[in-house]
Amino acid sequence: MPELPEVETTLRGVLPHVIGKKVREVMVRDKRMRWPVPDEIHEIEGCRIESGERRAKYMLFGTAKGTLLLHLGMSGNLRVLPADTPFKKHDHMAITMEDGRQLRLHDPRRFGAALWIEGDPAEHALLKDLGPEPLGEEFTVETLHAACAGKTAAIKQVIMDAHVVVGVGNIYASEALFMAGIDPRQPAGKVSKPRLTKLVQAIRKVLAASIKMGGTTLRDFVNESGEPGYFKQTLRVYDREGEPCRVCEAPVKRIVQGQRATYFCPKCQK
């Protein structure tokens, strides 16, 4: 589920409930996540949360003692609920704040993660080799051009590579390539610089637009309040196989690249 806009939406919703507040208790109901939830996660108990940031699709909550890292995987959500709300199946972790509110990490597929980082999070193994943020200044046509140079891999796979640019998942990769008019199968090294310029703009635009609408709910994404995102109705190609292109009316095509579905318009994207 969650790509960058969904994580950003969740983080923004959660922040007002945690910034400047102390954590009372962490309850781990099922430590089987992508990596076992470490016992050190309890280090956060009694700490005041000073910061909350997103890096790629990771959420980082900083305290004086260390940093809580959360990832929503494919099926996760993080909700803010009264602490006495009955637990649901797959509510794996609950973080109770001093005011009685609780953050619930719910993740049926358990591809998500909850880790405790001591020291500088930027140096953590999961974060240190990540590429630039797509909405930040460091992601430019120059960086993308350099990353694509000489590569035979399809352009879609390259923009989904977190070493090149973070946060571009399967939905927004297809959408950005449509907006830029680029065939997702094009070898990355063969896409001209002007077209990469369009692609950089398209990636920024589609992510920003989705954040504005609270993200995309395909099946089960909900934000911190349990509400879906509304960007799905704006999708131009993703999950629209056989339906008419919104520009030229040619049927949208679905192919598989790197074991993942890709959607594109064969007429608009060359």
Added chain:
DNA sequence: AAAACTACCTGAGTGC
């Protein structure tokens, strides 16, 4: 170095 593929896991949907 880069590309291809595997693995992790549950639930929804489809076809028989």
Added chain:
DNA sequence: TGCACTCAGGTAGTTT
């Protein structure tokens, strides 16, 4: 109803 099968928003790790 039930079984077998496919597919799903991510990404670290291994193999080629």
